[in-house]
Amino acid sequence: MKISILDTTLRDGEQTSGVSFSDSEKLTIAKLLLEELKVDRIEVASARVSEGEFQGAYKILQWAKSNDCLDRVEILGFVDGKASIDWIMDAGGTVINLLCKGSLKHCRQQLKKSPKTHLSDIEKVIEYAKSCGITVNIYLEDWSNGMRDSREYVDQMVAALHKIGVNRIMLPDTLGVLNYEESFSFCQQMLQKFPDCEFDFHAHNDYDLATANVYAAIKAGITGIHTTVNGLGERAGNVPLSSVIGVVKDHFHFDMNIDEKKLYTVSKMIESFSGVRIPANKPLIGEFVFTQTSGIHADGDNKDNLYHNDLKPERFGRKRTYALGKMSGKANIKKNLDALGMELDPESMKKVTEKIIELGDKKETVTKEDLPYIVADILKSEEIKQNIKIKNYSLSVAEGLKSVATLSIEIKGQIYEETASGDGQYDAFMNALLKIYKKLNKSYPALIDYAVSIPPGGKTDAFVETIITWDHGYQFKTRGLDSDQTVAAIKATIKMLNIIENKK
Known part of the structure; x- marks a missing residue:
């Protein structure tokens, strides 16, 4: 069996709170989905939403036309007479995903219409679409609740739409309410009652069951699945494409056209465009999962x-x-x-x-x-006998004031303490240390060079390596390593003190 994917990142995914793609980003994403990932179809816009939505759809459709994939680009439309069809034709589209009511409750309470009137209105839109050469797929909005509460209404709608000759009937769990047992049962019932229909399943993730529900739908025999990249979508989002790939390929061992090698690259690109971070433990695409x-x-x-x-x-x-x-x-x-x-x-x-x-x-x-x-x-550091040890130190820094360091150090079993200020925390530490060494009349080397480095691509918590060159009648280097730059320098300094002490 082969599973086909309609990716709706550019339509349903853009309904994620705070997400809005620019025209150029939309075109880039469309190219990535169709050319790189090789999803079967993409849904790119909602008709009549805004001028920006039109321009984004227009650019994608012009590109798709020139690259012979116009039939793979779909737009959500509404039961609004000729308006949505005209909008889609003006944008250059050839496929409408017509949003119809999949539950009696939505039909009566939202539209304030009888099922017969609603179906009549749908038939008029479909008739006009066909006269314009537009392919029609049907979304049965709130189908999951329709199956729970008004099964007779759902059957009536599907039978009538199939008779009219729509291309696909899409079964959305619009509010993400289903569990996997219901998903399996409801999809199986659809397929058994309407074996000649082509169905898609559209899962939302409100109960974190979207992937399980997709698994159940495929097990029931559904061959078309809707996804978004990174699980973008309204509320808790849609089923992630990455999770569907794992289910289809590794649990069912079914075929897909998806080029899974491109998944991570595309996911990271859409993370950047959307501003929605991929959770570090997100299967297949998270930072930590491998x-x-x-x-x-x-x-x-x-x-x-x-x-x-x-x-x-x-x-x-x-x-x-x-x-x-x-x-x-x-x-x-x-x-x-x-x-x-x-x-x-x-x-x-x-x-x-x-x-x-x-x-x-x-x-x-x-x-x-x-x-x-x-x-x-x-x-590379010498094994140094620790005759000198730092017991405690406190460093402080404040805007407009010199830094202050308080140091407690043990030299051959004796504890010495001093406080000093300086231009920066390390300078204050060194000044406190010098006070102790002057009181003890101990010699102290000159600092010749101070080099700091972090690993390539290191973040703010990266380890810091500090290498200090000293002159004490001869030159030598000590190094310190820590996630804090000042602490790394202090570690290098203590190594220097012990080297000198041991040589004596």
Whole structure:
């Protein structure tokens, strides 16, 4: 069996609160959906909404016409005589998805019409559409509640519409109220009663059941599914295209035209255009979904990929990663070192593992890009006997005032404290330290160079490596590593003090 996709990101997805695509963004998204992802059809606008909506639809339809895919671009229209049809024709469209009432309650209370009158009005629109060469699909709005409360009305509508000769009948769970048992039963009933009809299923996610309901609809025999990229849509959104791909490909093993390798790229582009962030744990497209955090999982992957499933990241243009942090084991670290082309002996690996666990308590994740800095800090720093230790320090900074540092330091078992101000927190720390060293008549090197670097692409919480060059009759360097720049510099300074103390 083959499942076809109508993606409605540009129509239903744009009904997400705060989302409005520009004309150029709409055209770009249409091209991405049809050319890159290769969805079967797209719904791009609602007729008669605004001039901006018209211009966006017009640009897409002109492009579609020149690229021989005009029949794959659809527009939502209304039972409003000739108005929606004329709007669609002026925009250059050839397919209308006509919004009709799928429940008796909507028909009587919203339209204030009898089913017979509503059906008569629909027939007039369809007749006019056909005379204009427009293909008609039907949305049965609130169909899910219609199946619950007014099944006879639904049957009457579908029978009449099928007799008229509409192309597709779309079955929307408009308010996202169905569960998977109802979705299966209602779709199965439609298919059994109207075996010659072509049905689409349109799921909303108000109860977080949209994907389960799509699964049930496909199991019942529905072959057309409506989606949005990233699950955009009104209220809780529509079923995400990414979730449907996983269900269709891996649970049913049915065919689709979708190029799943392009999924992540398109999802990130639409995230940028919409301003709606993809949740980090969103299946297939979230930041964390192909990241193993637990060390035991990485160990299992080293032993015949024990923690892999069929959702291989390479299918979606992504890579599996292994998080570094307090949950890391040697297996996680080895995976990341392998990716960097680095190899450590067992003792060095033990030290690096301990350091990553320690640092992992200070920040959410340690990135692969942080790893060379950590290795360098462990392996390139001398093993220094700690004759001098910082017991405590306090740093403060305030607008318009000098920074202040209070330092408590232990030198060969004796505690010394001082407070000093300076031009910045590190300068204040150094001034407090110098006060202590002057009282003790201890020599102190000159700071020659101070270099700070973070991993490429590092964020605000990235590890900072500070390398300070000192002159004490000879030049030498010390390095410090921390997520805080000042703390990294202080660590480098304490290493310097102990090097000098040990040489004495």
